[in-house]
Amino acid sequence: MDQMQKEILFPRAAIDEKVKELAALISKDYEGRELIVIGILKGAFIFMADLIRSLSIPCQVDFARIASYGSRSVSSGKVIMMKDIEMSIKGKDILIVEDIVDTGITLSYFVEWLKERNPRSLKVCAFLDKRGRRKVTFEADYVGFTIEDGFVVGYGLDFDEKARFLPDVYIMKE
Ligand code: IMP
Numbered sequence: 300m301d302q303m304q305k306e307i308l309f310p311r312a313a314i315d316e317k318v319k320e321l322a323a324l325i326s327k328d329y330e331g332r333e334l335i336v337i338g339i340l341k342g343a344f345i346f347m348a349d350l351i352r353s354l355s356i357p358c359q360v361d362f363a364r365i366a367s368y369g370s371r372s373v374s375s376g377k378v379i380m381m382k383d384i385e386m387s388i389k390g391k392d393i394l395i396v397e398d399i400v401d402t403g404i405t406l407s408y409f410v411e412w413l414k415e416r417n418p419r420s421l422k423v424c425a426f427l428d429k430r431g432r433r434k435v436t437f438e439a440d441y442v443g444f445t446i447e448d449g450f451v452v453g454y455g456l457d458f459d460e461k462a463r464f465l466p467d468v469y470i471m472k473e
Pocket of ligand 1: 403
């Protein structure tokens with residue numbers, strides 16, 4: 300970890316501001332309704348904790364864990380559901396919260412998985428959208444930051460399970 304060459308990309312203050320903006324937008328869109336917010340573990344847990352605490356509408360929370368196997372920083376394209384959600388989502392408004400849309404494979408898979416349970420509505424909020432790396436077409440409904448490419452860590456995002464605890468977001472240098 301200490302040997303990782305990285306530089307700050309999104310400082311904590313910019314993240315806080317962005318999370319508040321997203322929460323205001325989501326609160327407005329779901330005014331008068333009650334959301335079930337589903338976080339994808341592990342990467343989304345810090346973003347989700349901040350996001351739901353900035354919402355002005357009530358919400359319930361649940362989590363799924365989806366692993367995509369591959370080398371440290373390259374997705375294999377194979378996803379496996381390690382832990383499913385525990386709540387019934389039939390007829391409910393659902394917001395999936397994810398750390399990053401990269402190839403788009405994880406979210407495409409998870410959205411289809413949840414749609415089969417007939418929620419009333421289903422949207423996706425991603426902290427970061429890596430636009431240049433899609434392998435499948437996927438657009439999140441709410442996006443915090445956008446980058447073209449690169450590997451980022453901190454604020455819940457890891458490199459080989461390291462660096463999730465860092466309060467800012469860093470981009471790793473070659
Ligand atoms: P997908 O390629 O869109 O299926 O993304 C799979 C998962 O890879 C994401 O949910 C992240 O957890 C992880 N991931 C992709 N890019 C990065 C990155 O730059 N840093 C940390 N994790 C990443």
